[in-house]
Amino acid sequence: MTQRYDLVILGGGVGGLVTASVAGQLGLDVALVERTGRLGGDCLHYGCVPSKTLIRSAEVAHLARDAGRYGVAATAAATDLGAVMDRVREVVARIQEHDDPERFRGYGVDVVFGEGRFVDARTVAVGDRRLQGRRFLIATGSRPAVPPVPGLEEAGYWTNETVFDQRELPRRLAVLGGGPIGLELAQAFARLGSEVTVIEMAERILPREDPEITGELQRLLADEGITIRVGTTVEGVDAGSEGARLSCRDGAEAFAVDADRILVAAGRRPNVESLEPDNAGVRVEAGGIPVDARMHTSARHIFACGDVTGLYPFTHVAEYQAGVVIANVVFKLPKKADYRVVPWVTYTAPELAHVGLTESTAREHGYTVQVARFRFADVDRALAEGTTGGLLKLVVHKQRIIGATVLGPHAGELIHELVLAMQAEVKIKHLSAAVHAYPTLAQIHRRAVNTLYADKLYAPSTRRLVRWLHRLLP
Template sequence: MSGAGRLDLLVIGGGVGGLVTASVAGQLGLRVALVERGDNLGGDCLHFGCVPSKTLIRSAAVAHAARSGAAFGIPSSLGSVDLGAVSDRIQEVIATIQKHDDPERFRGYGIDVRFGEARFVDPHTVEVAGERLSARRFVIATGSRPAVPPIAGLDQLPFWTNETVFNQRELPGRLGVIGGGPIGLELAQAFQRLGSQVTVLEAAPRILAREDAELTDLLEARLRLEGLEVRTGARISEARSAGEALALDVADGDNVETRSFDALLVATGRHANVEALNLEAAGVRTAKGLIAVDRRMRTSQRHIFACGDCTGPYPFTHAAEYQAGVVIANVVFRLPKRANYRVIPWVTYTAPELAHVGLTEATAAEQGIGVKVLRFRFSDVDRALTDGETDGMMKLIVRRGRILGASILGPHAGELIHEVVLAMQAGVKLSALSGAVHAYPTLAQVHRRTANTLYAESLYSARTKTLVRWLQRLIP
């Protein structure tokens, strides 16, 4: 392109990070092109991640509730589940949301939407489907894909990943899940509730290694009660076909056991989509498989920005959206906004849900920060009792009256965490959280009840009792 025809901004990737950036820039009158390597917009979250997984989890929760009616005084029974019908519902939900990501909507903003693989030719030019496009600035938002572990023979087997699991139509009798992270556990519990016998194989000493260990132990116990087999410290040395089954050799210490499954789901992390971009030609530096960016989301080339899973450090849709806002501030408004990840929440959507923001008890200790750890169990929250969902607790990490972090294992933890997020973002003192009136009976009362544990010891101390007795004598 000539200088006169050069774009103001070229966005590579049609997931949430790319769509947010392109739509804002286009609506503000910049000359923008959006390039997506796939067949449609919406990215991994819409087609293979958040949307289909939560839809599947909801169907699984309905199946679990149908089987569990007796605990609530309701006769219940459930026959076999038609996974094909569940998959059809997943695709219907995706199609409904896909309308918001219709390419014509973005073309209506003046954005040149193109489909094809984008490849840098030089720092200011990319090639797409044989045509070269030049731009003053670029945003790379190419997302990530499932990472497959180097297990001997695994590449010869028809295993599932999050990109294929939601199209399955036959419920496996025995499902092996390789990986005890958020994706693995969410889908493992969902398939167990739908009727499969599920085994989770995690190489690390515990599931959800980045989460609070006290809460992950409680979650693991709940999963086992539902019938899941959870094996930690499990090293898989080989995978192979065994007739119609899929066999894994699983080492536990010096012992090797062969386990057979009807289907395998691999959920062992993510790998950034950067290889096809030819970043060397653009002079963009990578580190540990990710695009290296500064706090303004700039790469080693100051006119090239990046956001989302291809940069890290948090592979979440809401993190990509937040990073896109930082990019917009810098690219569109020329404001030197910097990313701040101090208050980034995340949720594992098991039942009960596990939500987190800020420091954990362990990370505070690692950083040498002296904190108080406050706990309150859902079994002491009246609404949790009425709902029959009493597993879990809330933990607050507090220093000098301020909240530094929180972890919640419990019903609707993904919703409850946001009261803490707002408190941390606004610098609200714990006393304000304790003094806020929470409607009764609600699960949200767990915030006030947890905060109050900080004051209970001093409130009912011998010193306070003495003070109260003197006040009663001195003041009529």
């Protein structure tokens, strides 16, 4: 059976759903193909939603054990991981209601469940159906990359796709990967009661972030009892009746890590193979499907967005890219993606949020920069809440912020004032002049900026000017 559409979308994650919703409601004939039996994608089922729900439960357990620091007498029983995961599933199910296939069918979208593959440049096969389209969107996302470590398959491992199905808390957990997923889940399990070791091949955790900030985060995580080994490779895994032994190497040092369970969080791979993209003339590279600024693939009538492009593996970027696709496909407007001001957040405690250039990257690009820092330990609201770890770091060029990193409580919320300042090219004097409510964590923005004015404000020349004005004027 062959059917014809204006737009065929492959992938029912956020990129595909946003595009399908708008295109369908505006009257286009749209088919949405999803290989699993449910919509919502990796973010809803294996990523953002379940991980943040788990992190919140872990935070509650941590606060209960740490209650004495707040003057409260409390005790915390051993964690029932099954009960925690039940809550995770409840939250996912609640949000899943927004991604009900019938909702999209009500928009006029033909929702098709099954594995889609290109037969040719204008046809996608799903089972015995043939979907022909004028335009296509590939939004199939990504999956965990599993390193080729000898013995790992035999020993067994978790990924973000299986970790939320677990019911028993491991006594010892080894995490392969010191990126956002690895660190978030490592801290969550440590706070729930596991003994956690993180093993990262790079010389530091979160290699894309400012090294000054990641160094501090690593110290804070270590203070919670998490062992972090950077610059370390896993050379093999031996499975035994008492768990697994990971043979590791850090330069000349060889050592072993014993674990009851292994969590692999060593990067992502684009979901492209089953699409048979060669049949449609779509070029694929190791990191994903290359796209231009208008989200075209090498086949001009086929677009791609989200993780499958390998650009920015964030749900909010997939949603933004979907907007670019909608402009080009639905409204025929030549809109281009602009990634100059893209924030992202690692949801450890404290959170690490970033936007723009780091200090080192800015200097490498030839910018003459000023750097402002202010610590949460000097922010009254942070002191009141007992969350004083971390700092704000601003990178400023010609009185405008070109990069910012926040390591601290609610950093994912705080970063957006700086995102707006960068997007609107606001000068830092306006941040300094803006009235910030007291006591709030957001005061850190104003106070960081003011450190750049302190030397000039209290300089000898300014003191002389003030004395002269007071002698001259009544």
